[in-house]
Amino acid sequence: MALLYPNSPCCSILSLIGVFMAAVASMAAAQLSSTFYDSSCPDVLTTIQTAVQDAVNQEARMGASLLRLHFHDCFVNGCDGSVLLDDTANFTGEKTAPPNNNSIRGFDVVDTIKSQVEALCPQVVSCADILAVAARDAVVALGGPSWTVQLGRRDATTASFSTASSDLPSPLLSLSGLISAFSNKGLSTTDMVALSGGHTIGQARCVSFRNRIYNENNINPSFATSTQANCPSVAGNGDDTLSPLDVQSPTIFDNFYFQGLVNQTGLLHSDQQLFNGGSTDSLVSTYSTDMAGFFNAFAAAMVNMGNISPLTGSNGEIRINCRTIN
Numbered sequence: 480m481a482l483l484y485p486n487s488p489c490c491s492i493l494s495l496i497g498v499f500m501a502a503v504a505s506m507a508a509a510q511l512s513s514t515f516y517d518s519s520c521p522d523v524l525t526t527i528q529t530a531v532q533d534a535v536n537q538e539a540r541m542g543a544s545l546l547r548l549h550f551h552d553c554f555v556n557g558c559d560g561s562v563l564l565d566d567t568a569n570f571t572g573e574k575t576a577p578p579n580n581n582s583i584r585g586f587d588v589v590d591t592i593k594s595q596v597e598a599l600c601p602q603v604v605s606c607a608d609i610l611a612v613a614a615r616d617a618v619v620a621l622g623g624p625s626w627t628v629q630l631g632r633r634d635a636t637t638a639s640f641s642t643a644s645s646d647l648p649s650p651l652l653s654l655s656g657l658i659s660a661f662s663n664k665g666l667s668t669t670d671m672v673a674l675s676g677g678h679t680i681g682q683a684r685c686v687s688f689r690n691r692i693y694n695e696n697n698i699n700p701s702f703a704t705s706t707q708a709n710c711p712s713v714a715g716n717g718d719d720t721l722s723p724l725d726v727q728s729p730t731i732f733d734n735f736y737f738q739g740l741v742n743q744t745g746l747l748h749s750d751q752q753l754f755n756g757g758s759t760d761s762l763v764s765t766y767s768t769d770m771a772g773f774f775n776a777f778a779a780a781m782v783n784m785g786n787i788s789p790l791t792g793s794n795g796e797i798r799i800n801c802r803t804i805n
């Protein structure tokens with residue numbers, strides 16, 4: 480397998496669409512509000528927070544998985560719950576697109592939250608908003624920063640396998656490719672670096688970093704050797720074996736991911752691109768020594784990401800079951 484994800488090549492039309500979508504996103508974002516459910520479902524936030532805390536207590540990695548679900552939702556036609564739709568006999572959604580297949584997880588936790596929220600306030604709270612709140616609560620549960628989540632997103636009645644395949648960034652991207660992938664969604668390079676700090680928690684499969692640990696030079700040699708022990712060099716062997724994205728503290732949301740990049744222990748090619756002699760080196764250095772600075776930037780960037788092209792007003796629907804349209 481030469482290409483990890485068969486991303487379509489970027490072109491200027493795509494960049495223009497990105498700028499256009501960013502403009503649409505900022506217009507629609509004005510319709511989101513932190514008080515959206517205050518009268519229609521006053522207990523929704525504490526209900527989600529308790530369910531996320533329970534899930535993280537059972538398995539710390541679930542916090543990482545929930546954070547990633549919100550990211551993979553927002554980067555594919557906006558934060559609209561599209562990532563949650565199951566494939567059916569006559570519908571192919573996003574779950575089997577290469578960046579997601581055998582990789583994204585947490586759907587059972589989302590189902591549990593959704594059924595609790597439906598019991599509280601039937602057909603009021605969207606699946607897209609549940610993902611946005613759960614992502615924040617997961618970060619807090621693992622020791623990270625908090626922020627006020629903007630609410631009022633509605634759920635898509637469709638999903639896109641092809642956009643999930645093309646718009647979710649591949650771990651093989653260069654720094655300029657990463658900058659473009661985020662700017663196409665209206666996010667700055669600072670947002671991109673801060674959001675990459677989400678890799679301070681969670682795990683990746685051998686298939687996602689094999690080439691890096693065997694063939695790259697900008698890697699700490701003892702880190703390469705120890706990681707190789709869990710990821711055989713021959714493709715097809717141990718592809719699904721996991722390694723932590725932040726080798727120092729994979730279940731704590733801290734700034735050690737950035738310390739790791741300075742130490743050349745970034746697990747993914749894309750991670751180490753952020754500290755490889757390029758324009759983002761200074762930001763990585765800063766975050767590696769300034770945890771509060773990273774936390775502030777991460778919180779702001781999560782709000783920006785959550786504002787990507789939401790469905791509001793009478794667009795979309797409030798799904799009853801996050802896996803299916805009504």
Ligand code: HEM
Pocket residue numbers: 540542543544545546547550581582583584648649650651652657671674675677678680681682683684685687724747749
């Ligand atoms: C900058 C571009 C990014 C790339 C190329 C990227 C790529 C990846 C890859 C390849 C994995 C491992 C998947 C696997 O092997 O199964 C992963 C995991 C993860 N990503 Fe990213 N990612 C990026 C940005 C983000 C962002 C913006 C967030 C959230 C703010 C995020 C959160 C996570 C988390 C938490 C995990 C671990 C999930 C788990 O353990 O279940 N990533 N990412």
Ligand SMILES: *[C@@H]1O[C@H](CO)[C@@H](O)[C@H](O)[C@H]1NC(C)=O
Pocket residue numbers: 568569
């Ligand atoms: C898909 O099949 C289901 C029944 O299995 C049907 O209710 C639904 O309308 C079909 N959807 C489309 C888009 O054809």
Ligand SMILES: *[C@@H]1O[C@H](CO)[C@@H](O)[C@H](O)[C@H]1NC(C)=O
Pocket residue numbers: 575576577580581
């Ligand atoms: C998803 O993964 C399964 C199991 O590894 C595989 O059989 C299937 O072909 C993959 N789907 C796509 C669309 O790549």
Ligand SMILES: *[C@@H]1O[C@H](CO)[C@@H](O)[C@H](O)[C@H]1NC(C)=O
Pocket residue numbers: 699701702726738739742744
């Ligand atoms: C740098 O990485 C090596 C190899 O993983 C590790 O032993 C060492 O503790 C790391 N140092 C710092 C300062 O992170």
